[in-house]
Amino acid sequence: MNVWNDLVKLFECIRCKQQFEPDDYPTGCPHCLQESFPASLRILYDQNNSWKIDQSARGMFRYADRLPYRLFPTLGEGGTSVNNIKGLENELGIPELWIKNEGQNPTGSHKDRMSALIVARAASLNRSTVIAASSGNAGASLAAYAAAGGLKCKIVTTPQLSGTWEKAIRLSGAEIIKVSNSLERWEIVRQMVEEEGAYPATNYSSPPVGSNLFGVQGYVTIAFEIIEQMREKLPTAVIIPCTRGDLLWGVWEGFAEARRMGWIHSIPRLYAVEPFARISHVLKGRDYREKFEGDSRLMPSIGGETVTYQAIHAVKSSGGGAITVNNIEVEKAQDHLAKKGFFVEGSAAVTWPAVSKLIKSGEIDESDRVLLMLTSHGYKGI
16 A cells, blocks of 8 residues: 655655646656756655654655655665674774665665665556666565555666566566667666656656655665664765666655754755766766766666756755766775675776775864765676
């Protein structure tokens, strides 16, 4: 059973601030789209009714008052640990280094927080099928949650999909559709949404706006968990693997809500880690609607040629930045983290070399408490 949250009042564009009635906006703000500056929408909740963490609940259900659905299909997502890894901070010259281990989610990545709410939304609309463009994590996650919610699922991917991911998706009952490249995936998704009525979990427009806005709301719970778990030792900087910024934006939104509630006084600086310069270029003046080329073969989960407005907004609003990490650095990072007990995929390991680079550049120093977001475990053949 999927229960809508009556505290949801309006949707608001994160760029132009125009407000809309709650509905599905797969291509983002209609006004900004018309102006050819695509941007995502955020959910506005009733500010006249205070909300509380449900101390009796576990995982994402602790924060049901700030999710679009109070009840949704669950496999046990959320509640992932925060760990202070002894020895790492000494190597870097900073006093505290923490890890948020999103690989502990049911299908092994942060995507589970998003999939649960997407399936809830699709089911509430009586849609029979959910669809996503995915390089792996999102596809495996959506397939599992669709199965749990009794829906059909289609995953549009490329021949580079790893065998482990493919097996997980197929065994969940989902259909896999392979196309030649990432951008072609979006066209297939668009056709199935507009012509066949499938419910979209991921972006399918170019330039993109990010994934399904109901699903992205699941990522605000990561910020809430960090605040509960770290309490008086809240991070001053959070380092997050990034492609189109769903996770980055969701974490920023969660911290922003916590500040509004008076739980924290300031938002940590958020740093986006990417396999080649995309956000980095935009922060230096290039148009976020451009395409950017580079090599991400060891980091497929954060590959892609595009940037979103939501990613830029989160980085700038938090006072953070963007940092690039290459394939050689990723291989070393996987080895280093595994020797500390964390076997993660390349797209998650990027946060470790990013710390070193940010310290070297002076953006992070000995006064910072740093949190690395490890988005996915490494048991996927990546």
